[in-house]
Amino acid sequence: MQELTTTRHNPQIDPTMHVWGWEIPVYLFLGGLVAGMMIISGYFIFSKRFKNKDCVTYTLPIISLILLSLGMFSLFLDLEHKFFVWRLYTTFKISSPMSWGAWILILVYPVIIANMLMDPPKFIASKFPQLHKIKDYIHERPALIQNIGVSNMLLGGMLGVYTGVLLSTMGSRPLWNSSMLWVLFLVSGLSTAAALVHMIAKDVDERELLAKADNGFLTIEIFVLGLLIIGLLTSSAVHINAAKLLIDGPYAPAFWVFVVGMGVVIPLIIQLLAVNHKIKHTPIAPIMVIVGGLILRFIIVQAGQYSHYLNAHFR
Amino acid sequence: MARYGMVIDTKKCVGCMDCVVACKTENNVPEGHNRDWIVTVANGKFPDVNLEIQSQRCNHCDNTPCVACCPTGASHVHDVGGVVLVEHNMCIGCKACLAACPYDARFVHPDGYADKCTFCIHSVEKGELPACVSVCPTHCMYFGDLDDPNSEVSKLIASRKNHPLIPEAGTKPRIFYLT
Ligand code: SF4
C-alpha cells in the first residue's frame, strides 16, 4: 500500500492540474486549421491552380486572417498577466516553444496577407484602389507568385508543427510527452482544413481533390493516433497510465466516440463513398471532421494536464 | 558559484507545518495558496509500515523545464546559488511553467504572475536562512551549498541514506530527504 496525503490545495493545481481551460484548445485548433489552410492555399498557388479565377486560394486568406486572429485573441484571454503581453516580443527564447510560436505568428500574418493581395477581397479593394496596382504588380511576376505559394506552405507547416510541439516538449505531462504529437496536430490541422475548404470551394474539380486529400489525411490520422498510443504504452509506468486515460480511463468515452468514431472513421467512410460516386457530397462529413478536430484538442489538453508523475503515486 | 540546496530529515520531521506558516508570513503568500506544503507518505502493509513526512516546495532543479519553456525569460536561474526565480514584471501569466513542473510547485499569484518558493533569496543574500529552515522546531531542515563538499548539506547527503523526489522526471531536483 502507498498512501499520500498533502496539505496543499493551490487553485488550478490541486487535486489535478487545470491551468488551461477552453482557450488553449481553441487556440491550438484554430492554429492547426489555419496552418492547414495555408498549406492548401500555398499548394494551389504552387501548382498553378490560381490561374483559375474561381480558385479557392483567393477566398482562403481572409478566412485565415479572421480565424488566426480569433485564435490569438483566445490565447490572449488565457493570459493571467495580460498587460505584460508585449514581453513576448522583447526577447526570443530558443528553448521555449511558446516563444517560437509568438514569432512564427508574426511571420504568418504577412505571408497570408501576400496571398490575399493576389486578389484583395472586394470590400477592401473598393476602399483602397491602390491595391489593384499591387495585384497587377504581383501577377506580372510569376516567380513572386511561386514564392508566395512556397512561403505559405512553409509557414503553414511551421505553425501546424508548433501547435503540437508546444505540448510535446513538456516532460512533466506524460500524455503530451510524445514525438508523435506534432505529427498528429499537423495531420489533424490538414484534415480539418481540407474539410472546411471542401465546403467553401466553388470549383467542382477542387472539391473533389480536397475530398480525396481529406480521406488521405484521415487515414494517416488513424495511424498516427495508433502510434501515439502504442508509443506511450511501451514506455514507462506514468506513460502507460497516461495512455490508459484515453484507452479506458475518464477520457475514453469522449475520445472513442467523438474523436475516433465521429471525427475520423465515420466521415472517412462517408467521404470514401462520396468520392466513389456511391453517395452525394454533403457537408455532414466535413462538419464531423472539423468538430472532431476541435474535440481532439480539448481532450489532449485536458487529459494531458491530468496525466502526471504525482498521480502515478496516488493510484 | 554556489549551488544552493536543502536536506530535510524525515526522521525528525513531525509535520507541525511551522515551515508552511513561516513561509506564508515571510513571503506574504496570498490566502489559499502555498509555496511549501506537507506531504505524508504511508508505505507498506501492517505490521511492516513506514511513514514519511516531507516538507515540500520548489526543488530549484538543476535541469529546469520551467525556465526552458518560459517565453519571456521571466522564469530564470538567479546568479546567487542557482536559485530559480520569477521576475514578476516580465511574466505574462501564460502558465507554461506551471504545466512544465513535474512537482506542481508553482501557482498563479492573484496579481497574475507565476509564483513559487524563492529559497527566501532576499534573506539568504543577507546571510540569513530561509524562513522555513530557521523556524523548524525539530531542526530537521538544512540549507547550504551542494557544491561545497564541507557544507552541512553535502556531508549529510554523503553520510545518510537519502532520496530526492521524482528523480525519474529528469529535472535533477536539489532537495534531498534523509530516511
Ligand atoms: S521544482 Fe518545478 S518550478 Fe521548481 S525548479 Fe524544478 S521544475 Fe522548476
Ligand code: SF4
Ligand atoms: S507564466 Fe510567466 S514565468 Fe511562467 S512561463 Fe509564462 S511568462 Fe514565464
